[in-house]
Amino acid sequence: MVVYCKIKGHPLERFLLRSTMRERVIIKWGGGLITDKSSLCTPDLEILEHLAQTIATCQTHEIDVVLVHGAGSFGHLRAKHWRLNEGILPNEVFENDDICSSQQEAVRQVRKEMLQLNAHVCEALVRKKLTPVIHPPHRWAKNTGTDFLGDLERFHKHNENHVHVTFGDVVDVQGNEQFGILSGDDLVARLAIELPHVKRLVFAIKGVDGLLRVPPAQAEANDLIEHWSPDIEFEGVHQSEIDVTGGIGLKAARGSFVASHGIDVIMVNGGRTERVLGAMLGLPVRGTIVTAKI
Numbered sequence: 001m002v003v004y005c006k007i008k009g010h011p012l013e014r015f016l017l018r019s020t021m022r023e024r025v026i027i028k029w030g031g032g033l034i035t036d037k038s039s040l041c042t043p044d045l046e047i048l049e050h051l052a053q054t055i056a057t058c059q060t061h062e063i064d065v066v067l068v069h070g071a072g073s074f075g076h077l078r079a080k081h082w083r084l085n086e087g088i089l090p091n092e093v094f095e096n097d098d099i100c101s102s103q104q105e106a107v108r109q110v111r112k113e114m115l116q117l118n119a120h121v122c123e124a125l126v127r128k129k130l131t132p133v134i135h136p137p138h139r140w141a142k143n144t145g146t147d148f149l150g151d152l153e154r155f156h157k158h159n160e161n162h163v164h165v166t167f168g169d170v171v172d173v174q175g176n177e178q179f180g181i182l183s184g185d186d187l188v189a190r191l192a193i194e195l196p197h198v199k200r201l202v203f204a205i206k207g208v209d210g211l212l213r214v215p216p217a218q219a220e221a222n223d224l225i226e227h228w229s230p231d232i233e234f235e236g237v238h239q240s241e242i243d244v245t246g247g248i249g250l251k252a253a254r255g256s257f258v259a260s261h262g263i264d265v266i267m268v269n270g271g272r273t274e275r276v277l278g279a280m281l282g283l284p285v286r287g288t289i290v291t292a293k294i
Contacts, residue, residue, distance in 0.1 A: 031070025
């Protein structure tokens with residue numbers, strides 16, 4: 001059965017074609033978007049509130065959402081100091097931070113802090129009458145990159161108003177490395193491809209409308225790359241002094257990988273939550289549509 005339903009209360013209000021099969025959308029909230037990345041463990045509660053509403057609205061339109069969020073100031077700063085993305089470094093001498101005196105302590109602390117950030121995320125969802133189902137990766141996943149090990153069946157089951165939630169995390173790694181950083185961008189790639197009925201992957205990023213032809217500080221409106229594939233060069237800011245994953249470049253690469261499986265992928269300015277919602281609903285919005293290399 002196919003029916004028409006109207007998306008009400010949205011700036012891009014229009015009729016959409018809906019089938020009785022519920023769609024599923026994967027949304028990635030960037031860590032820099034939902035935290036103050038320059039200040040340790042500082043969430044942006046206002047943006048969390050607005051972003052949570054986009055998920056609630058999708059649920060009312062019978063679109064199931066799987067949420068993956070980044071670490072921002074709850075993970076990157078401490079993980080960078082202790083070089084947790086490189087695994088165990090027994091011969092390195094590290095300066096103690098405010099809490100930790102070893103890499104092993106830092107692993108435990110970053111995991112704890114990620115759960116704290118996740119609690120803020122989930123509180124925002126609960127205030128919208130949603131029920132988060134939390135999947136901390138260090139409890140179910142091993143290894144890093146898109147070939148990480150872990151049973152994604154846990155994300156299949158869905159009940160009304162439930163939202164599966166996971167995040168970038170420090171996970172155990174087989175072999176000499178012992179541990180490493182499993183990026184949220186690697187998580188979304190696997191989830192988008194392997195979960196049933198996924199129609200779209202949306203990256204909500206901070207401060208820019210999508211991928212740009214010039215550095216963000218120099219960009220004007222016409223510098224947005226509206227359609228991107230891996231053969232097109234772009235400029236982005238990678239805060240290498242903070243970030244322990246691949247930044248915007250990793251998002252683009254993983255997005256193209258997902259697009260090669262026939263799934264729509266778009267990057268949008270997460271600070272413009274009406275665009276985030278529109279992208280999740282499958283409406284045309286300002287952003288970068290990511291495609292596979294032709």
